[in-house]
Amino acid sequence: MNKKYKSIKLNKACIALSLIIIIGINTSCDLDETQEVATLTNIVMQDEFNVDGAPNPSMWTYDIGDGSDQGIPGWGNEELQYYTDRPENVVVENGMLVITAREESFENSSYTSARITTQNLFEQQYGRFEARIRLPLGKGLWPAFWLLGNDCDQNPWPNCGEIDIMEYLGDEPTVVFGSVHGPGYNGGDSVSKDYELENNRFDTEFHIFGIEWSPNRINYYVDDVLYQSLTPESIADEAEESIADSDLDNAGEWVFNRPFYIIMNIAVGGNLPGPPNAETVFPQRMFVDYVRVYN
Amino acid sequence: MMKNFKITKYTFLLIVALIATIGCERDLTDEVVPATFPNTPDIFTDAPVGLTDEFFDSFDPALGANTQGFGTDENEAFEGNVSIRIDVPGPNDPDGTFIGGIFKDRGEGRNLTQYDALTFYAKGSITAAIGTVGFGVDFEDGNFPASRNNIQLTTGWKKYIIPIPNASKLVQEKGMFLFSAGSYDVLQDDNPFDGDSFSDNIGFTFWLDEIRFETLGTNLTTGAQILGAQDQTVEAFTGSEIEIPNCTQSFSLGSGENITLDVAPAYFDYNVNPSVAQVVDGVVIVGQEGATTITATIDNVLAQGSLEVISNGAFPVPDDPTQPQNEVISIFSDFYTNAVNPNFTPGFGGSTTIATIQQISGNNVAEYANNNFTGINFDNSPVDASAMDFMNVDILVPNDVTSIEFQIRDIGANQMLETNQFTGFPEGDDADYRFTPTNLTPGQWNRVPIPLAGSLATQRDNIGAIILVGGPNFILDNIYFYID
Incomplete structure (x- = not known):
C-alpha cells in the first residue's frame, strides 16, 4: 500500500537502545582482539627484504615460464602469465619484495609476473609461517602466499599436499581465503574458508597472513584474527562428498606431515579469477614487507 | 586552444571578501569554538530521520516531475516495517513523466565528516534502473552534489553504496538524499529526438529502505x-x-x-x-x-x-563615443541618452543564449553566453533611423574564432517582427541588413561601424530589433545609430 508519510517523530528510546547494542558489539570485538592466534615465537627463517636488488639467492629461487616446461601449461589452471626473474617482475626495493604483474607481450604470453619459492633452500615441517603483504587490485589478479610439499616429484600433487596460507582475487578487495589441497579434496573441492575484512581493504594497507601448523592441526589467521582451524577430522567432514567420490585409495588422507616450501606469486587470469577485464589496470603489484617462519 | 569564458559576476569586492576571510582564519584563537552540527547518520529507517516536514521535496513539476508517485509502504521493508515506495510514471503520464527530488535536513545541516558513504537498500518491481541517486543538493546554495547514475535494480533487496567524495568538506550538509527516475525502456531504443521511441517504455515501482551515511573504510x-x-x-x-x-x-x-x-x-x-x-x-x-x-x-x-x-588583468572599459548626442539614436549606451528601453531576453524559441547586463565600473555592458541566436528587441518602439548612416557596436570577444552576425531589422509599418520560421529571413513588411564583423581583436574592445545598407538603404524608419547569431560568447556595448 502506497501512502503519504504524515508525521515525523524522533524515537529517543530507540536511539538509546541502539547505543547500548553498539556498545555491546564493541565489547565483543575487544575480546576477539585479545585472542591468541599464534603461539610459536622462535624464528628459524626470516627475510625482511632490506637489501635492494634481486631477492636473496640463498633463500629464494624462481619458477620461470608458463608452466609448459613443467608439463603443466598455464600452471594447471589456464593462467595467462609468463613468470620471469626480471626486476620488472620481481625486485627488492625500499624494504619490500615487489612482485609486479604486467600486461605485455612476452614469450607468447600477454602478461608477465613472478613466482618465487624456497624450494630446496628452505623447507620445513610444522611451524608458524607468516608474511606481511599488501595486495594488488583488479579483476583477473590472483596473488598467493602458499606452501607446497617438497616431494611432489615422487608423490605427485595433490598427494604431496598444498597449504594456501593466503589467496586473493583482485576483484574482491576485502576477501582472502585459506585452503588445503590433498587427495580427494583439491582444486574446486579443496577445504577452504574466506576471511572478509571489515571496514578495510587488502589492497590499500598491509596485513599479516599466517598459519600455525602442528601435527594434526593448521590454524589460519589474518592480523590478529584466527578464522580457520583445520584437522584431519574437519577435512573428512568438510570434504565428505568429494572424498567419497574420489577413486584414490588414500582419499581424505591428512598429507601435511612432510616438509613444505614457501611460494609467493601473482597469477593473472586462470580458472579461478577469470581473465582481466577492461577495468583492470596494469601494472599491479604485491608488496611483501617480510616473511617469517617460527617453530 | 582557447575556450569560452564567462563573466558571471564582476567583482573586486569578492576578492576583497576573500582576503578578509583569510584574515579571519589567521585570527582564530583557542577560545574560538567553531560551530559544529549534528552528525546523525540515519536518513530513513522506518520513518524519515531529522528531515523536513515535507520529507520529499520534488523537482519542479513544470519540468515534468511527477509528484504523485512518492510514498511509504507498510507491506515492504528490508528491515523493520516500512519502506519508501516510488512509482515511476510511464512516458505518457499527465502528472509528469519522471519522478525525483531530494530529502533535506530539517535543521541547519549535518556534519558528515566522519562518514565515507551514503548507503541504502533498494529493490525494483522489475530489473529497471534508477537514473540518478546521490546527495548534496538542497535546493538552496549547496556546493557539494555527488551522484551515481544508472543504479541497476534487482527484484530482491540489495545494498547500494555512493561514496562521499571528500567528506572533510561536509561540515554542514543539508542535502541528504536525491533520486531521479524515468520509465523503463523495454526495447532500449530511447532517442530524445524521436518521441515515438518512448512508446515502449513502462512505469515501474521501486522501494528504498535503510538510507544512511556510514563509515565503510572500503x-x-x-x-x-x-x-x-x-x-x-x-x-x-x-x-x-x-x-x-x-x-x-x-x-x-x-x-x-x-x-x-x-x-x-x-x-x-x-x-x-x-x-x-x-x-x-x-x-x-x-x-x-x-x-x-x-x-x-x-x-x-x-x-x-x-x-x-x-x-588579462582589469576588465577594459570602452573608449567614449565621439558623435554628438543630436547625431545619434542610442539603443544601449551609458554615454548617450537611450531612445528605447531594449529587451535583451526576447525568449526566441530554440535559443540557448544567456544574456545578462553587467555593470562594470559604473558602465553597463551586455554579456552573451552560449549564443546560438537571440535578439535585442526594441520592445515595440521602433526607431526611425532614416537620417542615420551607420550603427555602432563595441564588441569584446574572448578569442579570434568568435564570429557574430548582426541582423539589423526594420519591422515595417505594421511594427511587428515577422520572420520565416524555416529560413530565418524577414517576412511581410520586414527588411534587414546582415553583417558579420571580421578581424576582431580578442581581449579588448573593438568599435565596429555597420552601414545601414542592403534593404535598409531604402527602409529604415521602423528599426525594431537587432538579431544576434552565433558567437557564442561575447560582450557588447555602445549600440547606437549615427550620422556619418
Missing part, C-alpha cells in the same frame, strides 16, 4: 577528472568567475565493483598560482594579470584534466 579512489579530462585554456579578466564542469571521481568499492560518480568541483583541492586565480567553492575567480594552470586532486589522486587561466 572505498578506494582509483581516478578522477575535471573538465572531462581535457586540458583547456580560458582567457578572462580580473574578477571573472569560471565554472569547472564535468568533474568525476572513480572508486573501487569493497565489493570489487568499479563505479564513477559525478561530483561537484568544490570537492577537489586545487593547485594554482593564487595571484592569477583562486578556486573558491569549486569556482575559479580570476585574479591579476598572468597565467596559471589549475590542476586538482581528490583523495590524493591527481585528476585528469587541467584549466589554464590567462588573466
Whole structure:
C-alpha cells in the first residue's frame, strides 16, 4: 500500500537502545582482539627484504615460464602469465619484495609476473609461517602466499599436499581465503574458508597472513584474527562428498606431515579469477614487507 | 586552444571578501569554538530521520516531475516495517513523466565528516534502473552534489553504496538524499529526438529502505577528472568567475565493483598560482594579470584534466563615443541618452543564449553566453533611423574564432517582427541588413561601424530589433545609430 508519510517523530528510546547494542558489539570485538592466534615465537627463517636488488639467492629461487616446461601449461589452471626473474617482475626495493604483474607481450604470453619459492633452500615441517603483504587490485589478479610439499616429484600433487596460507582475487578487495589441497579434496573441492575484512581493504594497507601448523592441526589467521582451524577430522567432514567420490585409495588422507616450501606469486587470469577485464589496470603489484617462519 | 569564458559576476569586492576571510582564519584563537552540527547518520529507517516536514521535496513539476508517485509502504521493508515506495510514471503520464527530488535536513545541516558513504537498500518491481541517486543538493546554495547514475535494480533487496567524495568538506550538509527516475525502456531504443521511441517504455515501482551515511573504510579512489579530462585554456579578466564542469571521481568499492560518480568541483583541492586565480567553492575567480594552470586532486589522486587561466588583468572599459548626442539614436549606451528601453531576453524559441547586463565600473555592458541566436528587441518602439548612416557596436570577444552576425531589422509599418520560421529571413513588411564583423581583436574592445545598407538603404524608419547569431560568447556595448 502506497501512502503519504504524515508525521515525523524522533524515537529517543530507540536511539538509546541502539547505543547500548553498539556498545555491546564493541565489547565483543575487544575480546576477539585479545585472542591468541599464534603461539610459536622462535624464528628459524626470516627475510625482511632490506637489501635492494634481486631477492636473496640463498633463500629464494624462481619458477620461470608458463608452466609448459613443467608439463603443466598455464600452471594447471589456464593462467595467462609468463613468470620471469626480471626486476620488472620481481625486485627488492625500499624494504619490500615487489612482485609486479604486467600486461605485455612476452614469450607468447600477454602478461608477465613472478613466482618465487624456497624450494630446496628452505623447507620445513610444522611451524608458524607468516608474511606481511599488501595486495594488488583488479579483476583477473590472483596473488598467493602458499606452501607446497617438497616431494611432489615422487608423490605427485595433490598427494604431496598444498597449504594456501593466503589467496586473493583482485576483484574482491576485502576477501582472502585459506585452503588445503590433498587427495580427494583439491582444486574446486579443496577445504577452504574466506576471511572478509571489515571496514578495510587488502589492497590499500598491509596485513599479516599466517598459519600455525602442528601435527594434526593448521590454524589460519589474518592480523590478529584466527578464522580457520583445520584437522584431519574437519577435512573428512568438510570434504565428505568429494572424498567419497574420489577413486584414490588414500582419499581424505591428512598429507601435511612432510616438509613444505614457501611460494609467493601473482597469477593473472586462470580458472579461478577469470581473465582481466577492461577495468583492470596494469601494472599491479604485491608488496611483501617480510616473511617469517617460527617453530 | 582557447575556450569560452564567462563573466558571471564582476567583482573586486569578492576578492576583497576573500582576503578578509583569510584574515579571519589567521585570527582564530583557542577560545574560538567553531560551530559544529549534528552528525546523525540515519536518513530513513522506518520513518524519515531529522528531515523536513515535507520529507520529499520534488523537482519542479513544470519540468515534468511527477509528484504523485512518492510514498511509504507498510507491506515492504528490508528491515523493520516500512519502506519508501516510488512509482515511476510511464512516458505518457499527465502528472509528469519522471519522478525525483531530494530529502533535506530539517535543521541547519549535518556534519558528515566522519562518514565515507551514503548507503541504502533498494529493490525494483522489475530489473529497471534508477537514473540518478546521490546527495548534496538542497535546493538552496549547496556546493557539494555527488551522484551515481544508472543504479541497476534487482527484484530482491540489495545494498547500494555512493561514496562521499571528500567528506572533510561536509561540515554542514543539508542535502541528504536525491533520486531521479524515468520509465523503463523495454526495447532500449530511447532517442530524445524521436518521441515515438518512448512508446515502449513502462512505469515501474521501486522501494528504498535503510538510507544512511556510514563509515565503510572500503572505498578506494582509483581516478578522477575535471573538465572531462581535457586540458583547456580560458582567457578572462580580473574578477571573472569560471565554472569547472564535468568533474568525476572513480572508486573501487569493497565489493570489487568499479563505479564513477559525478561530483561537484568544490570537492577537489586545487593547485594554482593564487595571484592569477583562486578556486573558491569549486569556482575559479580570476585574479591579476598572468597565467596559471589549475590542476586538482581528490583523495590524493591527481585528476585528469587541467584549466589554464590567462588573466588579462582589469576588465577594459570602452573608449567614449565621439558623435554628438543630436547625431545619434542610442539603443544601449551609458554615454548617450537611450531612445528605447531594449529587451535583451526576447525568449526566441530554440535559443540557448544567456544574456545578462553587467555593470562594470559604473558602465553597463551586455554579456552573451552560449549564443546560438537571440535578439535585442526594441520592445515595440521602433526607431526611425532614416537620417542615420551607420550603427555602432563595441564588441569584446574572448578569442579570434568568435564570429557574430548582426541582423539589423526594420519591422515595417505594421511594427511587428515577422520572420520565416524555416529560413530565418524577414517576412511581410520586414527588411534587414546582415553583417558579420571580421578581424576582431580578442581581449579588448573593438568599435565596429555597420552601414545601414542592403534593404535598409531604402527602409529604415521602423528599426525594431537587432538579431544576434552565433558567437557564442561575447560582450557588447555602445549600440547606437549615427550620422556619418
